[in-house]
Amino acid sequence: xxxxxxxxxxxxxSVLFQALLVLSIAFGFFWLIENTVSNLSEQGKSVGFSFLSxxxxxxxxxxxxxxxxxxxxxxxxxxxxxxxGIINTFVVAVLGILAAAFLGFSIGIMRxxxxxxxxGFATLYVEMLRNIPLLLQxxxxxFAVLRxxxxxxxxxxxxxxxxxxxxxxxxxxxxxxxxxxxIVILVFIMAIIGAxxxxxxxxxxxxxxxxxxPAFWAGLGLILGTPLVAFLAxxxxxxxxxxxxxxxxxxLRRGFQSGTGMVIVPELIAVWLALSLYTAAFIAEIVxxxxxxxxxxxxxxxxxxxxxxxxxxxxxxxxxxxRVIIPPLTSQFLNLTKNSSLAVAxxxxxxxxxxxxxxxxxxxKEIEMxxxxxxxYLTFSLLTAAFMNWFNARVKLVER
Amino acid sequence: xxxxxxxxIGALVxxxxxxxxxxxxxxxxxxxxxxxEVEKQQTATLDSVKSKGxxxxxxxxxxxxxxNSDDTGKWTGIDVDxxxxxxxxxxxxxxxxxxxxxxxxxxxxxxASGEIxxxxxxxxxxxxxxxxxxLNFAGVNYYDGQGMMVPKSLGAKSAMELDxxxxxxxxxxxxxxxxxxxxxxxxxKFNLVAFEKxxxxxxxxxAGRCDVYTTDRSGxxxxxxxxxxxxxxxxxxxxxxxxxxxxxVRQGDDQWFNIVRWSLRAMINAEEMGITSxxxxxxxxxxxxxxxxLLGSEGNFGAELGLSNDWALxxxxxxxxxxxxxxxxxxxxxxxxxxxxxxELWSKGGILYAAPIR
Ligand SMILES: N[C@@H](CCC(=O)N[C@@H](CS)C(=O)NCC(=O)O)C(=O)O
Numbered sequence: 001x002x003x004x005x006x007x008x009x010x011x012x013x014s015v016l017f018q019a020l021l022v023l024s025i026a027f028g029f030f031w032l033i034e035n036t037v038s039n040l041s042e043q044g045k046s047v048g049f050s051f052l053s054x055x056x057x058x059x060x061x062x063x064x065x066x067x068x069x070x071x072x073x074x075x076x077x078x079x080x081x082x083x084x085g086i087i088n089t090f091v092v093a094v095l096g097i098l099a100a101a102f103l104g105f106s107i108g109i110m111r112x113x114x115x116x117x118x119x120g121f122a123t124l125y126v127e128m129l130r131n132i133p134l135l136l137q138x139x140x141x142x143f144a145v146l147r148x149x150x151x152x153x154x155x156x157x158x159x160x161x162x163x164x165x166x167x168x169x170x171x172x173x174x175x176x177x178x179x180x181x182x183i184v185i186l187v188f189i190m191a192i193i194g195a196x197x198x199x200x201x202x203x204x205x206x207x208x209x210x211x212x213x214p215a216f217w218a219g220l221g222l223i224l225g226t227p228l229v230a231f232l233a234x235x236x237x238x239x240x241x242x243x244x245x246x247x248x249x250x251x252l253r254r255g256f257q258s259g260t261g262m263v264i265v266p267e268l269i270a271v272w273l274a275l276s277l278y279t280a281a282f283i284a285e286i287v288x289x290x291x292x293x294x295x296x297x298x299x300x301x302x303x304x305x306x307x308x309x310x311x312x313x314x315x316x317x318x319x320x321x322x323r324v325i326i327p328p329l330t331s332q333f334l335n336l337t338k339n340s341s342l343a344v345a346x347x348x349x350x351x352x353x354x355x356x357x358x359x360x361x362x363x364x365k366e367i368e369m370x371x372x373x374x375x376x377y378l379t380f381s382l383l384t385a386a387f388m389n390w391f392n393a394r395v396k397l398v399e400r
Numbered sequence: 401x402x403x404x405x406x407x408x409i410g411a412l413v414x415x416x417x418x419x420x421x422x423x424x425x426x427x428x429x430x431x432x433x434x435x436x437e438v439e440k441q442q443t444a445t446l447d448s449v450k451s452k453g454x455x456x457x458x459x460x461x462x463x464x465x466x467x468n469s470d471d472t473g474k475w476t477g478i479d480v481d482x483x484x485x486x487x488x489x490x491x492x493x494x495x496x497x498x499x500x501x502x503x504x505x506x507x508x509x510x511x512a513s514g515e516i517x518x519x520x521x522x523x524x525x526x527x528x529x530x531x532x533x534x535l536n537f538a539g540v541n542y543y544d545g546q547g548m549m550v551p552k553s554l555g556a557k558s559a560m561e562l563d564x565x566x567x568x569x570x571x572x573x574x575x576x577x578x579x580x581x582x583x584x585x586x587x588x589k590f591n592l593v594a595f596e597k598x599x600x601x602x603x604x605x606x607a608g609r610c611d612v613y614t615t616d617r618s619g620x621x622x623x624x625x626x627x628x629x630x631x632x633x634x635x636x637x638x639x640x641x642x643x644x645x646x647x648x649v650r651q652g653d654d655q656w657f658n659i660v661r662w663s664l665r666a667m668i669n670a671e672e673m674g675i676t677s678x679x680x681x682x683x684x685x686x687x688x689x690x691x692x693x694l695l696g697s698e699g700n701f702g703a704e705l706g707l708s709n710d711w712a713l714x715x716x717x718x719x720x721x722x723x724x725x726x727x728x729x730x731x732x733x734x735x736x737x738x739x740x741x742x743x744e745l746w747s748k749g750g751i752l753y754a755a756p757i758r
Contacts, residue, residue: 045534058576059592073580146607258564258589347595357505361572364533
């Protein structure tokens with residue numbers, strides 16, 4: 001190939017330029033890292049991740065994270081603290097996404113209601129919650145929750161004293177797995193797989209023969225029933241630790257006894273409330289726009305074919321609306337996850353609070369720790385986005 | 401020659417030049433940066449402070465007596481006085497200082513990144529902070545210890561009765577570690593609720609989320625004034641840690657370190673010598689050579705710091721000596737009602753002992 005031919009080749013040329021670009025970006029990064037390291041060492045700071053194996057000397061408020069990691073001061077390491085942060089962030093994110101989606105869809109549909117009161121309420125909700133800064137709402141809910149609960153030495157009993165709530169949290173019975181419980185979990189997983197296969201089979205059969213099969217109810221029965229049978233057959237391999245409440249004896253000893261039952265701290269409740277209520281307002285608008293985006297002719301056409309309103313909504317309107325709803329919905333889910341970092345303000349021990357806060361102040365490895373924290377948010381976001389893309393691909397109309 | 405060929409050759413030349421600098425030239429650029437960086441670290445703070453015309457001082461977000469701003473935005477407190485003293489020493493004008501309110505969690509990063517020149521925010525001097533964070537403590541302006549506050553209605557007389565308690569405090573503090581140590585070593589359990597900002601700690605404790613509020617005892621005295629009914633609460637007798645609080649600077653700039661350190665010492669020495677804001681100017685020609693050295697009428701002490709010779713005179717006439725600062729902000733006649741205690745001069749039974757100016 002001659003020299004000039006090389007330059008006339010569009011493909012080769014673009015490959016060359018892209019290679020150059022990648023190269024200069026790589027050098028840019030190298031330069032940045034090299035410079036940071038040398039500047040840090042001039043400040044008398046070393047770079048590295050060895051701090052992760054040091055033991056952490058501070059207590060962390062009991063949450064799912066501390067329970068799963070069996071956190072113990074003086075034995076657990078900063079790596080454990082990192083994982084506790086991740087778990088606790090994950091908990092609010094997942095709980096928040098579920099509640100926000102449910103509430104957002106309901107409010108969004110309410111905004112389209114013909115009933116003036118319902119529509120008015122939904123509009124008020126959206127306008128109020130969207131326009132007040134999240135941090136303020138967080139404080140509002142936190143102190144509203146705190147102020148409305150009974151004091152530490154009292155409780156409101158729930159479910160005939162199996163559970164209880166007061167200002168220190170919601171106390172529930174804690175499950176303690178006995179040997180054999182793993183089998184129940186395995187059966188449960190197998191039942192889910194079975195249900196998925198069942199629904200595939202039912203769809204196929206309906207295509208072929210036209211006969212319908214109640215795959216949803218059968219699947220549900222499978223998922224709930226088989227593990228239950230296994231559970232009973234194995235002699236109920238699960239113990240419960242019930243929360244113990246004392247309202248007599250010395251004042252200091254009264255209240256829920258530590259180490260009994262399982263506690264959901266008021267900080268989690270407040271963060272969850274604030275995040276889901278706030279995000280729901282945005283989701284409601286997305287849902288409303290999505291439904292309005294489906295041309296009226298679609299509904300009319302469906303009615304004229306004799307389909308009932310319920311089926312029309314389920315089979316004609318929603319699938320087309322979802323196409324519009326899902327991309328912006330994904331970004332609301334991502335926002336919620338990232339906003340959960342505000343929880344540090346009200347003492348919920350999530351990643352920013354305990355790892356990039358408390359732990360960072362003890363070991364002072366800003367760059368490393370912030371990078372680790374960013375990795376977590378990035379991974380969460382990418383996973384959510386990947387899942388939503390998969391879901392989007394499934395619901396989007398096949399263009400013909 | 402076709403247009404495409406011209407573009408192609410042009411791009412190759414540009415690419416080559418970029419590649420050269422990115423690759424071969426890289427070493428050189430890094431070298432130069434390093435030299436610049438070293439120089440910056442060693443002399444920069446005083447120069448940059450002088451050229452911008454004020455000292456940027458990191459303080460708390462509102463701790464009465466230490467650093468607190470009123471409704472007109474005026475900052476007061478003993479930590480604030482250290483900042484003003486440094487400004488007086490550098491500029492001869494104690495008002496040439498700007499304040500950055502910082503939470504406990506933000507403070508060291510703010511200092512390390514150069515956002516502030518001095519951190520004067522009830523910060524405990526510990527070995528980890530001194531050796532691992534790239535910082536230097538310039539002295540101690542308040543010797544403190546960690547304490548615990550409880551509602552009187554709890555009926556607790558001692559911290560040893562607090563097994564199973566819920567305890568509120570701030571993240572990013574020594575407090576979190578001390579309280580954990582205390583409960584662990586006494587075989588007691590507790591639950592820690594750690595907030596980013598002090599105001600939320602106060603509010604949550606006030607709402608009854610916790611039985612105990614723990615922090616430096618001076619901090620308890622200050623925060624107590626913010627409670628709905630301060631008289632319904634009491635501080636338990638135990639002091640569970642040593643908390644020497646003092647101003648902090650970045651490591652690697654000895655000149656600036658010395659300026660901050662000696663500004664504080666000048667205030668303590670002045671109290672010992674009986675120099676106050678009222679009599680400082682008239683004492684310049686005192687017979688006592690130690691006073692003369694401090695006030696700049698003998699020797700060359702200011703110049704050794706890179707400042708003018710009346711540096712300490714300016715501190716004392718504009719800010720006052722340590723005792724004055726203490727009495728106005730945290731002493732028995734303030735809402736904090738803190739006795740001098742160990743923060744009394746060594747000659748009066750305390751442990752304040754500043755190296756001499758000579
Ligand atoms: N001296 C301790 C604690 C310092 C601290 O942050 N104390 C809190 C509670 S008294 C505080 O100053 N809060 C005031 C604020 O955040 O504005 C340390 O250096 O870690």
